[in-house]
Amino acid sequence: MQSANDHNKWFLAQVEEGIKEADDPNTVMVPHAVVKKDMAQQRKKLADLIAQCDLTASHPKDMKAWNDMGSIGKEIISEGDIG
Numbered sequence: 001m002q003s004a005n006d007h008n009k010w011f012l013a014q015v016e017e018g019i020k021e022a023d024d025p026n027t028v029m030v031p032h033a034v035v036k037k038d039m040a041q042q043r044k045k046l047a048d049l050i051a052q053c054d055l056t057a058s059h060p061k062d063m064k065a066w067n068d069m070g071s072i073g074k075e076i077i078s079e080g081d082i083g
Contacts, residue, residue, distance in 0.1 A: 021027050059067065
């Protein structure tokens with residue numbers, strides 16, 4: 001598990017990288033309105049896909065091995081780690 005100090009170092013490096021990118025005159029900025037429109041389109045596509053799902057359907061047989069698989073440890077996180 002990553003220590004708080006290691007996480008802080010990583011986080012500060014990410015912030016520094018973001019600042020450099022934002023200050024770079026060659027960085028292409030995407031207007032907020034464009035991002036909002038794109039995200040609305042993505043949400044609509046997702047909603048359309050979800051609407052096609054049969055939530056009462058049973059799991060496919062080829063998923064049995066996956067569902068029966070035990071954890072190996074790394075995929076388990078505590079609730080405190082979930083944003």
